[in-house]
Amino acid sequence: MSGASPTVCLITDFGTEDPYVGQVKGVVSQLCGDINIIDLFHGVPKYNAKALAYLLPNLVQTFTSGTVFLCVVDPGVGSERPASVLEVDGRWFVGPGNGIFELLSRRSKKQSRWWEIVWSPPHLSASFHGRDLFAPIASFLAIGGNPEDEGRCKRKKGTESHYAHWPDDLAEIVYIDTFSNAIIGYRWKFIAESWRIIIGGHDLARGRTFSDLPPGTPFCYENSMGLLEIAMNQGRAAEFLNLFVGSSITFQDTV
């Protein structure tokens, strides 16, 4: 039971209707030949690099060493943000250096390694670096290349970070899924049992699974990624509570 072909996982805010994901796949497929390309997640809130930063570590935790993640949430495409490659616990991450890799790097077991992409393709469009810049680099890593080969990338010391002020866990909604469950950027294991979990004046019950609570009662639980999530048995929690990406959660210690 082992993967013969390399794997590239795509994580973007492109959605699945537009042709952009397909164009990225075309590049990867043409450069890599036989490869597993997995659409891991294209519903990242658009332009919201911070939301992805807090989802990413929990989203990729089941993937093995060697996997390449091509991540594009890029409000500043065409401007000054660097183009980055990151190696974290044996997995590769390629995308804009706009904070999306901050928590991933900070939480890595071993020291993560950073590079800046200095290579430029013969044709670099102003608005689609996912296709023109990041896809070729991700493809090169997927077939076993080293980021520094032929001067593609330049190693960074990577101790300074523009995003060091971001908290270790974020008490805000970072995603609302199509079931209307609201995912918080806060790891469940860091929420004390004595804490009340409050949003918009609602004091939320806790459950282990959906059927633990009666229909119509919003509740909190540890979701399948290990994050705090607000849901409702047979209901639509985020709509019921009028929640949005960015809404804040309050924790109150009852001790």
Added chain:
Amino acid sequence: MSGASPTVCLITDFGTEDPYVGQVKGVVSQLCGDINIIDLFHGVPKYNAKALAYLLPNLVQTFTSGTVFLCVVDPGVGSERPASVLEVDGRWFVGPGNGIFELLSRRSKKQSRWWEIVWSPPHLSASFHGRDLFAPIASFLAIGGNPEDEGRCKRKKGTESHYAHWPDDLAEIVYIDTFSNAIIGYRWKFIAESWRIIIGGHDLARGRTFSDLPPGTPFCYENSMGLLEIAMNQGRAAEFLNLFVGSSITFQDTV
């Protein structure tokens, strides 16, 4: 012209925006190596196991022996419903035992075979059995494993069914597609020519294809899966007739 790699088809109510399909694919891809993973259908009406039950046999009929179908519409995840494996005419079906496989089993040419999954993964999340339980089992079958190997599954006699009272064909809308065509859970071949087909007071004409009727006239036809469908030439039938998943069709014999 034959498939070298095994094929796993995914059928869920997850939609395509959320990261859940991608996470399931990640597991299958890591366990199977080179494999065809086909997103067959992720738009099953959410939580609606009965709707899928009547779509499934017609959806999978063009797939060959050996294909593995990973099916997840699971309103009761985390509760008591069994985890099932089914073999029907050489194809494998893995998913919750909540009725989604009822019509498939009932209509199979040979006696279908049922197993209950008794294996449990090292980490089983409370809410995402698709990723943690069904995907590993489906992967194992795809690479040629037998459900009973290493005690993964326990054979069931499978003559009793909690869903025996469900009719052989369902005179209700089970899906409305993005063209606003309404699909009924009723096989066209069992609709007599003498029957009037009525919904919401509308007596529907019959056609063979869209251009058989003038624009603006809703009509019935045998869809590409062999099911009764309500459509409209250059129009949006379900919106025009105010139809929803669950709306009932009436047949009236004119003889």
Added chain:
Amino acid sequence: MSGASPTVCLITDFGTEDPYVGQVKGVVSQLCGDINIIDLFHGVPKYNAKALAYLLPNLVQTFTSGTVFLCVVDPGVGSERPASVLEVDGRWFVGPGNGIFELLSRRSKKQSRWWEIVWSPPHLSASFHGRDLFAPIASFLAIGGNPEDEGRCKRKKGTESHYAHWPDDLAEIVYIDTFSNAIIGYRWKFIAESWRIIIGGHDLARGRTFSDLPPGTPFCYENSMGLLEIAMNQGRAAEFLNLFVGSSITFQDTV
């Protein structure tokens, strides 16, 4: 860095929610075995063959020789439109002969070659030629078959066209993406620097990339496919300007 498996790219107006794309993939996968199937674009405006005609050449330009494109936007399915195969600069195109290949053919470097599909499958549904007719032909081409093998297709002289009156570039919106950017069927390189670009009374500024203009100002730029596009930095241009697929652009020469 070369592709071992053949590649079939899918371009349709099916969207990604319905089971239709998955059914097409099932056929291709079963006929081809190991193959790269790429969902290039399923969001073509529904039934809008002309919109696809002007998007297609720019959408496929980065794909190499040998790629097979299965294209389905088919308002006339079941009626008289021919079923077509087209070879353009070493790439294959399979789909309805309803104008979708007009601009592709007209702009090809070498003379494009046309065939009409005369083969018919054992079971041809009235409404789903994408699955029943075009997918088997595309699969056959992908594994190296010649369109005329076993009488599948008949060569057409291909000098006459029902769509010869369509302009070389179309001054209309052909697609609005999920970022609310509006794509025009007009190649940027044919827009003179002296032209004013006007839509709905708005005289649009030009930029190279999104951050060139202040937030809230709609502007025009050359998009990543080489087409004219209307966008807005951190905003939703098409919503702001109330634009739709089909809205006309006016060019006014200021010289």
